[in-house]
Amino acid sequence: MAATPSHPGLLSGEALERELALLPTLELDALRSRWRQRLRSAPPPQLSRPLLIRVLAYRLQARVYGDLDRDTARTLERIARQRIRSRRSAETPSSIPIPLPAPPPPAGSRLRPGTLLVREFAAQLHTVTVTPEGFCWNEQRFTSLSEVARAITGTRWNGPRFFGLRDKSRGGQA
Structure with a gap:
């Protein structure tokens, strides 16, 4: 402008x-x-x-x-409300902090090299870097996210679903 x-x-x-x-x-x-x-x-x-x-x-x-799109703004508002509720309930000794949900990726977007995917699994934070050739996790290279998910969990996983890139309700769509 x-x-x-x-x-x-x-x-x-x-x-x-x-x-x-x-x-x-x-x-x-x-x-x-x-x-x-x-x-x-x-x-x-x-x-x-x-x-x-x-x-x-x-x-x-x-x-x-340009400002935040409507979906991102709503997600941030929801997270803020959850944080306020969790602070209020933190006064009770039995409350356990619940991890905040990751915001959904933009619909139809492709992962660009340099993108970081983060997932907590078994009380450990796992970071995957998207590269032009595929994916990098723990200094190892993988050609698919499903291979990375399998390496992390030891079981077969749909990689995009494991990293929250695919909504459970959308089935086969990415």
């Missing part, structure tokens, strides 16, 4: 970089003024200067590069 004089809140990528570099140098009143100028709304009065910098930087970047 290119910056236009009629929309001072919109920035180009280059102007955004300059703006982000400037934010930490501004005092609280100047940050609030910048918020009103760029976002055309009043900043939340309770935000501290460091938090105001972070939120303003995020909002400006979201305008230029």
